[in-house]
Amino acid sequence: MEPRIGTWSPPSAFGEPAAGQxxxxxxxxxxxxxxxxxxxxxxxxxxxRHGEVLCLLGPSGCxxxxxxxxxxxFEPVTHGSISLSGQVVxxxxxxxxxxxxxxxxxxxxxxxxxxxxxxxxxxxxxxxVPRAQRNAVVEDLLKLIGLTGLERRYPHELSGGQQQRVxxxxxxxxxxxxxxxxxxxxxxxxDMATRMRQDLHDLLKRTKTTAILVTHDHDEAFAMADRIxxxxxxxxxxxxxPEVIYHTPSTPFxxxxxxxxxxxxxxxxxxxxxxxxxxxxxxxxLADGANVxxxxxxxxxxxVPDKTGNAHVVGRQFxxxxxxxxxxxxSGQVLHSSEGSLHIxxxxxAVSLRILATHTVLFPTAENRDGPT
Amino acid sequence: MVTTLRRSLSSPxxxxxxxxxxxxxxxxxxxxxxxxxGNAAVWRRLWTTRLPELLWNTVALAMSVSALTFVVGxxxxxxxxxxxxxxxxxxxxxxxxxxxxxxxxxxYVYAHLFGMGGPVDQWWHSVFGPDARTPAPQSFxxxxxxxxxxxxxxxxxxxxxxxxxxxxxxxxxxRVCGVPPWQTVWRVTLPxxxxxxxxxxxxxxxxxxxxxGAISLLxxxxxxxxxxxxxxxxxxxxxxxxxxxxLVVMALLFLVMERWFRRRSRFYQTSGRYKTIQRRHCGPxxxxxxxxxxxxxxxxxxxxxxxxxxxxxxxxVDQGALDTRFIGFVWNSAFLSCMAASCAIVVxxxxxxxxxRRPTRLNxxxxxxxxxxxxxxxxxAALAVLALFTAFVPFLYGSVVILIVAYVIHxxxxxxxxxxxxxxxxxxxxxxxxxxxxxxTRETLWLITLPxxxxxxxxxxxxxxxxxxxxxxxxxxxxxxxxxxxAIRVWLEASEEYYQLAAPSALLIVVLSLPALLLLVSRDxxxx
Numbered sequence: 090m091e092p093r094i095g096t097w098s099p100p101s102a103f104g105e106p107a108a109g110q111x112x113x114x115x116x117x118x119x120x121x122x123x124x125x126x127x128x129x130x131x132x133x134x135x136x137x138r139h140g141e142v143l144c145l146l147g148p149s150g151c152x153x154x155x156x157x158x159x160x161x162x163f164e165p166v167t168h169g170s171i172s173l174s175g176q177v178v179x180x181x182x183x184x185x186x187x188x189x190x191x192x193x194x195x196x197x198x199x200x201x202x203x204x205x206x207x208x209x210x211x212x213x214x215x216x217x218v219p220r221a222q223r224n225a226v227v228e229d230l231l232k233l234i235g236l237t238g239l240e241r242r243y244p245h246e247l248s249g250g251q252q253q254r255v256x257x258x259x260x261x262x263x264x265x266x267x268x269x270x271x272x273x274x275x276x277x278x279x280d281m282a283t284r285m286r287q288d289l290h291d292l293l294k295r296t297k298t299t300a301i302l303v304t305h306d307h308d309e310a311f312a313m314a315d316r317i318x319x320x321x322x323x324x325x326x327x328x329x330x331p332e333v334i335y336h337t338p339s340t341p342f343x344x345x346x347x348x349x350x351x352x353x354x355x356x357x358x359x360x361x362x363x364x365x366x367x368x369x370x371x372x373x374x375l376a377d378g379a380n381v382x383x384x385x386x387x388x389x390x391x392x393v394p395d396k397t398g399n400a401h402v403v404g405r406q407f408x409x410x411x412x413x414x415x416x417x418x419x420s421g422q423v424l425h426s427s428e429g430s431l432h433i434x435x436x437x438x439a440v441s442l443r444i445l446a447t448h449t450v451l452f453p454t455a456e457n458r459d460g461p462t
Numbered sequence: 463m464v465t466t467l468r469r470s471l472s473s474p475x476x477x478x479x480x481x482x483x484x485x486x487x488x489x490x491x492x493x494x495x496x497x498x499x500g501n502a503a504v505w506r507r508l509w510t511t512r513l514p515e516l517l518w519n520t521v522a523l524a525m526s527v528s529a530l531t532f533v534v535g536x537x538x539x540x541x542x543x544x545x546x547x548x549x550x551x552x553x554x555x556x557x558x559x560x561x562x563x564x565x566x567x568x569x570y571v572y573a574h575l576f577g578m579g580g581p582v583d584q585w586w587h588s589v590f591g592p593d594a595r596t597p598a599p600q601s602f603x604x605x606x607x608x609x610x611x612x613x614x615x616x617x618x619x620x621x622x623x624x625x626x627x628x629x630x631x632x633x634x635x636x637r638v639c640g641v642p643p644w645q646t647v648w649r650v651t652l653p654x655x656x657x658x659x660x661x662x663x664x665x666x667x668x669x670x671x672x673x674x675g676a677i678s679l680l681x682x683x684x685x686x687x688x689x690x691x692x693x694x695x696x697x698x699x700x701x702x703x704x705x706x707x708x709l710v711v712m713a714l715l716f717l718v719m720e721r722w723f724r725r726r727s728r729f730y731q732t733s734g735r736y737k738t739i740q741r742r743h744c745g746p747x748x749x750x751x752x753x754x755x756x757x758x759x760x761x762x763x764x765x766x767x768x769x770x771x772x773x774x775x776x777x778x779v780d781q782g783a784l785d786t787r788f789i790g791f792v793w794n795s796a797f798l799s800c801m802a803a804s805c806a807i808v809v810x811x812x813x814x815x816x817x818x819r820r821p822t823r824l825n826x827x828x829x830x831x832x833x834x835x836x837x838x839x840x841x842x843a844a845l846a847v848l849a850l851f852t853a854f855v856p857f858l859y860g861s862v863v864i865l866i867v868a869y870v871i872h873x874x875x876x877x878x879x880x881x882x883x884x885x886x887x888x889x890x891x892x893x894x895x896x897x898x899x900x901x902x903t904r905e906t907l908w909l910i911t912l913p914x915x916x917x918x919x920x921x922x923x924x925x926x927x928x929x930x931x932x933x934x935x936x937x938x939x940x941x942x943x944x945x946x947x948x949a950i951r952v953w954l955e956a957s958e959e960y961y962q963l964a965a966p967s968a969l970l971i972v973v974l975s976l977p978a979l980l981l982l983v984s985r986d987x988x989x990x
Contacts, residue, residue: 163894187897194898200891204913214899263899 110138111174113267113299114160118169119179121155128152130159130323132169137267140297142290144310147320148346153303156320157269160301161194162187174266193260194269198276199252201244207231207255208240214263230258233292250281257289261296268293268300274309286312307347311335319343341452344384349413351424352382354454362451365418366400366442369449380454387427389446392416394434398441400424402434416440475812476825482809483828486871489846490710490838493703496849500700508701512688516705520684520712523606524667530610531666534759535617536659540647541756543625546741547749553756554622558983560763561615562975564932564949566675567968568612570956571767572599573679577959605682611763612676613669617662619983624658625651630740657723664720668713672839674935679956685709689841690935699849706842713837768972774965783966791967795947798862798937799930802869803923806877809870810922814881815911819890829878836875840935843872848940865940872936873929877922884918885911921981928978932971 120131130152137143145153158164159179160171171179173192178185193214201210208227215223231237234254244252253273260268273289274282290313293300304310310317311331319326319334319342327339338344341352355364357375362368362383369383392402392414403423404415412433414426424442434440542554560568576582576599586596598604628651636650637643652659677687685705692702744752757765775783810832817829835843847868851858858864888911896906912919934949941950948967955964 161894161898163897186902187894188900188902190898191900192898194895196891196895198889198891200889200895202892202895202910202914213896216900259895259899265898269898 110140112136113139113141113174114301115172116156116160116169117172119156119159119166119171120168121152121159121164122167128155128323130155130320133320133325134169135318135325135328137299137301139299141299141315142293142313143301144314144317145301145303145320146305146307146310146317146347148305151320152323153305153320154271155323157194157271157301157303160267161192161269162190191263191265192267192269193263193265195253195256195260195271195273197272199244199256201252201256201259203244205243206240207236207242207244207247210244210255211240211258211262213259226262230262233296234258249277250285253277253285254288257292261298266299268298270300270302272303272305274304274306282309289313310347319346321346336448337450338384341382341384344450344452349387349425351385351387352452353385353422353424355381355383357381362449365420365422366424367444369446369451371451372449373451375451381451382454384450384452385424385444385446387413387425389444390416390424390426391443391445392426392428392434392440393443394438395441396439398439400440400442402436402438402440404436405434416442475816478812479816479825479828482813483831485867486809486835486874487831489843489850489867489871490834492850492853493842493846494707496700497703497707500703504698504700505704508704513705513708516683516685516688517708519682520671520686522602523609523682523684524670526602526606527609527613527670528663528666530606531614531617532659532663534610534614535662536621536652538614538756538759539618539621539625541752543622544742545748545752546743547752549753550741553753553760555983556760556764557618557756558615558979559760560612561982562972562979563612563764563767564675564934564952564968564971564975565609565612565673565677566679566934566949566953566956567771567972568763568767569599569608569676569679570952570961570964570968571770572604572608573956574959574961575770576604600680600682602682605676605680608676608680609670609673611759613666614759614763616665616669617659620658620662620665621655624655628654660723661720664716664723667716668720668836671709671712671716672842674840675953679953685712686839686841686935689839689845690939693841693845693848693939699845702845703849706845709839709842710837713839714834717837768969771965771969771972774962775969778962778966781962783963788966791946791948791951792970794945795931795949798865798869798947799927801862801866802873802930803877803926805866806870806874806926807881807919807923810874810878810881811919814878814885818882818885829882832878833875835871835873838872840872840933841939843868844936844939847871847936860942862942862945865937865942868936868940869926869930869933872933873926876929877926880918880922880925881915884915884922887918888914924981925978928975931974 114137116133116135119133121129128150133156135143145156147153155164159166160173162178162185165181165184166179167181169180170177170183173190177183178190202213205213208231211227211230212223215226218226227240228237231240234257236251236254236258239247239251244255247255253276257273274285277285286309292298302310302313304313314331316328316330317334318328321342327334327343334343335347338347338350341350344350344352353364353366355362355369357363357371357377357379359377360371362371362375362381364383373381375381392400399419400416402414403417406413406415410430412428412430414428414434416424416426418424426442538557542550542557574580576596578596583596586594599608632650632654633646636646641649671684672686673684674686674690677684678690686709689702689705689709692698692705813825813829813832816825838846847864848859851864851867892910892914893906896910897903901909931947932949934953937947937950938953941947946954948971951967952964952971955961955967
């Protein structure tokens, strides 16, 4: 069982997204205080360039909505600063009110004004625009979101997906410098969410809108984002393009949160890391005898039926397009493997493992995680 | 702009809220102060003379009315929820109608019908002989029945709501375990809806101990009536203050109980409804029996008195009762009610808004203080305002201002019950969406918040308007000399036994109370 190991680097096209473009939003060491019902965040720094879609990804309570609200101007910052188009809008002693920031926001429950028709909802941010021009903008946006002819409806007469699109049109109408979306798909059923995700992505790219999207769903983040900021307990764990986040997560939390991951214990021996299923390159130049764990994703492992193999299939989960196998090693260690839909082996089959990883991710073990690696 | 706009908006609001709360609380604080700093001899005198009797009368009446309303209210609720019979939907509504009949109207109609020389009296003597005694509405039984007829819809409404949302599976489980149907009601259904029934009974008790109209017309001595007598007969504010404090403590006890049970009832209903109720179709005999019972209750609680009022009104109009004086009473009533409802909205809105948007301890306490008006019977509210105003701003005594202040304290809770949920239903997200679309704080208030809470606003206003229209004791005690309203006319004419002259005013009050009832019930219908 000799693993085929290469080195993986992110596709060059994603190196620095839209490099050279103007920076729209810049967060520098931002902290927000804890208030009832809001998670605190501390020391968050990132920037968003023009036309870029950024995802704030993390479990509930990690502070992603707090960051979004701080950018919108609804949460004061206790430390650090937020700049929009080069101007400081939030810092411990500056708080430009939301209405002066030219930021659009789509709320989780859409927050369409129930007392106004669709047309008036969309035109709400255009009160200082002449009527003829306003009507033209509403008309254009309705066409853009595919709801032409529904401007006389009230929000309660629309389906969930339609309401979401109206909320989007309303936020886009005043041509904000930045669009904020708070879990925009969480109130839609999964089929609908997938379709809306595609539509929204096309629309944002077509209108060259700079956007920040908050979500707890990594699939959504991968599908939408140019770059992803993964948050946990109010701290930024990793900020990079989706491919890097998935393949070379910087912490075990990120590894586990953005997809299925197994952690296999190993020990450094010279140039290699020895594990139960084979050797991996010692990329971090760990000293001999250092304990580490190797992160392995199910799509990095193949199971091959082998009467002499010492691993056994202990479970199979049929997922339609794939079979997810649970495999137990002699030591009791459990790994997962993703196989094609037609590769069916019964539970108990003796198998050998083939590692296809093109990259190796090493984490320090729990006992020396705090020390240098 | 450097500071938070939200903060800069809330500080003036905060001050308004604190000031209004002070205004609402200070009268009660002042009479409590009077009661405890008065002469100890007054306490002793009251305790050795009137107090034991008054307490006993009040508690006994509350208990007997509760028992009667429980039997009538629960059984009717059970029948309309569990059985299908012709006209069920109409009866479901009709059984609420007695709430539109102020107690003093019901009391005066029956006092006349059963009174000496009245129609029932004459019939009674022709049947049982000249020496037989007519059942007197002024007796303990009579007062209990009249109060029960007026208040059973509280129990009916709440029990009906609870029965409708009750999970029928519990009863089926009991039946499967071999419990016969009759015992199932006692051992399963009633314990499950007990919170709702007790909440209804607490409302009944609160209503009974604070009632003035019927009690005074029937001359039955309760604490509330005694407060009025101390103020008008003896001009003894200290004694009246002491009685008031006792009354408020009693009312607060029941109010706390009601709240406690209401919270419990929310808890009980979380189990959800897994099975809808199957209404049992009853045969012709059953249908007749149920219809007969409903007709009887509705008839004596609403139909008969309403018919009498109509009959007498026609006679009174023939005698020229609808003169310019009458129009003056209508105008006075409308003017006072309008002022009181509008003032209460202006006072209540900041309270409800702050409590919902910035639920700090201070703001929640202010809201609770405003709700304390619930525990103030009319005469006590009047006494409190009167005592405070004569002590500090005596020149306002005898003006309309003092009356309106008393109304606001007394009826604000009713208005807040419409305003508070209306504001809570507007999620702050809507206001924030407005802000991201370029609205300033004040524009947000005008363009988003106010239009959205308009319905709750209007409902609260109408409820307070109509309650003020019916109000009797505070008006009686505080009105400027010669400033009569419809309710005052009913009471004065009825006290003098000019039952025909009282009828047009009474009828108008009943007719005007119907929309308020509709509002109240439709809200209840929705939540149930």
